[in-house]
Amino acid sequence: MCTGPRIRTTAGTVLGRWEDTVAVFRGIPYAQPPFGALRFQAPAPARSWEGLRDASEFGPPVPQAGFATPMPGGPGDRAADCLTLNVWTPDPSAAGLPVMVWIHGGAYQEGTSANPHVDGTVLAGSGVVVVSLNYRVGMEGFAHIIGAPANRGILDQAAALRWVQDNIAAFGGNPGNVTVFGQSAGAGCIAALMAMPTAAGLFHRAIPQSVPGTFFSPELAAAISTAIAAQAGTRATIEDLAGVDPRALVDAKNTILEKMPAFVDAWGPMALTPTPFSPVVDGEVLPEAPWPALAVGAARDIDLLVGHTRDEYRLFNTQLGIEMTDEQVDPILGRLAPGPDGNRRYRDFYPEATPSGLYELVHADWLFRMPTVHLADAQHACGGRAWLYELCWSFNREQGASHSLDFLLVFGTLHPDGVRAHRSAHPDAADQVTAVSRHMRTDWLNFATHGNPGWPHYNPADHTTRVYDTEPATRPYPEEPSRRIWSAHRFDTLPLLR
Numbered sequence: 001m002c003t004g005p006r007i008r009t010t011a012g013t014v015l016g017r018w019e020d021t022v023a024v025f026r027g028i029p030y031a032q033p034p035f036g037a038l039r040f041q042a043p044a045p046a047r048s049w050e051g052l053r054d055a056s057e058f059g060p061p062v063p064q065a066g067f068a069t070p071m072p073g074g075p076g077d078r079a080a081d082c083l084t085l086n087v088w089t090p091d092p093s094a095a096g097l098p099v100m101v102w103i104h105g106g107a108y109q110e111g112t113s114a115n116p117h118v119d120g121t122v123l124a125g126s127g128v129v130v131v132s133l134n135y136r137v138g139m140e141g142f143a144h145i146i147g148a149p150a151n152r153g154i155l156d157q158a159a160a161l162r163w164v165q166d167n168i169a170a171f172g173g174n175p176g177n178v179t180v181f182g183q184s185a186g187a188g189c190i191a192a193l194m195a196m197p198t199a200a201g202l203f204h205r206a207i208p209q210s211v212p213g214t215f216f217s218p219e220l221a222a223a224i225s226t227a228i229a230a231q232a233g234t235r236a237t238i239e240d241l242a243g244v245d246p247r248a249l250v251d252a253k254n255t256i257l258e259k260m261p262a263f264v265d266a267w268g269p270m271a272l273t274p275t276p277f278s279p280v281v282d283g284e285v286l287p288e289a290p291w292p293a294l295a296v297g298a299a300r301d302i303d304l305l306v307g308h309t310r311d312e313y314r315l316f317n318t319q320l321g322i323e324m325t326d327e328q329v330d331p332i333l334g335r336l337a338p339g340p341d342g343n344r345r346y347r348d349f350y351p352e353a354t355p356s357g358l359y360e361l362v363h364a365d366w367l368f369r370m371p372t373v374h375l376a377d378a379q380h381a382c383g384g385r386a387w388l389y390e391l392c393w394s395f396n397r398e399q400g401a402s403h404s405l406d407f408l409l410v411f412g413t414l415h416p417d418g419v420r421a422h423r424s425a426h427p428d429a430a431d432q433v434t435a436v437s438r439h440m441r442t443d444w445l446n447f448a449t450h451g452n453p454g455w456p457h458y459n460p461a462d463h464t465t466r467v468y469d470t471e472p473a474t475r476p477y478p479e480e481p482s483r484r485i486w487s488a489h490r491f492d493t494l495p496l497l498r
Helices: 138-142 153-171 187-193 218-231 246-272 292-296 326-336 341-347 355-381 407-410 416-421 428-449 482-487
Strands: 007-008 013-015 016-021 022-029 052-054 082-091 098-102 129-133 173-183 205-208 302-307 387-392 464-468 474-478
Touching: 007 153, 007 187, 007 218, 082 153, 098 153, 098 187, 098 428, 129 153, 138 153, 138 246, 153 173, 153 187, 173 187, 173 407, 173 428, 187 205, 187 326, 218 246, 246 326, 292 355, 302 355, 302 407, 302 428, 326 355, 341 355, 341 482, 355 387, 355 482, 387 407, 387 428, 407 428, 416 428, 428 464
Parallel strands: 013 052, 098 129, 098 173, 173 205, 205 302, 302 387, 387 464
Antiparallel strands: 007 013, 016 022, 022 082, 082 129, 464 474
């Protein structure tokens, strides 16, 4: 345990390890374990320690389905130290390297920085310091609980970003050049951070990938939390939930998740999504939803690179491969498409689409594609700088250019052998994946380093977009019919309907 790179942080000294040419430090606490008196509270700064702390292993995951739940066993119990982060650096003795902080996705209800698909080695080997982190998810991090601060998971992320400001120079990074990047729920959290006054100055550039369009009003969030708490046999107050085992809340959440479509008349279209959680526009932690906030300049000084994949809903489509009828699709179009004539407009703008195709299109548009494009519009509206991308390349016929594919390419963790082994792989995909991955990663690195990914700014006049396919190209936004259908819609806070 005595060999390897050592770094002195504000809380104590950590011992990492060299992996190839990158120094890696895992499981560094940035906040105290969120249990006991700290459960459902804002994160508290990590306690200091004496001596050398081994930083060779990832910290345990936060409470969620599929993992043993860490629980406190007393002061200093590292088994409960789940609010941790990890650092990959090409040179701890360097000064001023760009910093990229990854915020994972997972439908606001799952995820861990130990996911091997987000290993920071390849990115760090290209000359940046990479940070990833755990944050509270599910009921622990996002439920509306009476007596508890809202958006606790996002408050965790802000605490980790403050840790970066205080410590990253010791790892070779520049605290004045921090880029946050994240996908799906991670992208939604980044959009929220851009609109949060308390996060101002903690980062300078942002890359939200596949931004969800779901931000809840307190009334909607409270109704959802009340249903989950009732399923667990209690109320959604901090006093009642404090003594409930996190595993029981995960089980209750899973039961409500299965029942969510039955709540659609009261909860609205969020009941058709794969999660009961989203950031809450509570007026304090998050004063306003990202789109109106950015449009009036909340993040004018933050450079924004934002985009989505072409086939965003393919991974979630429970009707995939099933021939749907117009009678089945019409109610979905009526709930999700914008305006009173949204159903007709989808049919007019996509005359060749089958009912099954329309079902996937409208879900992809309202949940990810259009919220993403509108975020670029909002940033441009206030005079901020934005760039837009779309991933159209895919490696298999079943999933297409699916949700999550872009971050695998950026991290360089999708390898030719894995592509080749897929049962529906395209014939040339294994030969293409390395180059497509390199193109995306180079653009992300250029943005993080210089504030420009290498193509013209997004402009609503021509909707300039970087399109990643076998070869990247810069051209007008590819999904023009959808953009026109949604052009008059305004993404904002989702209300409780009744």
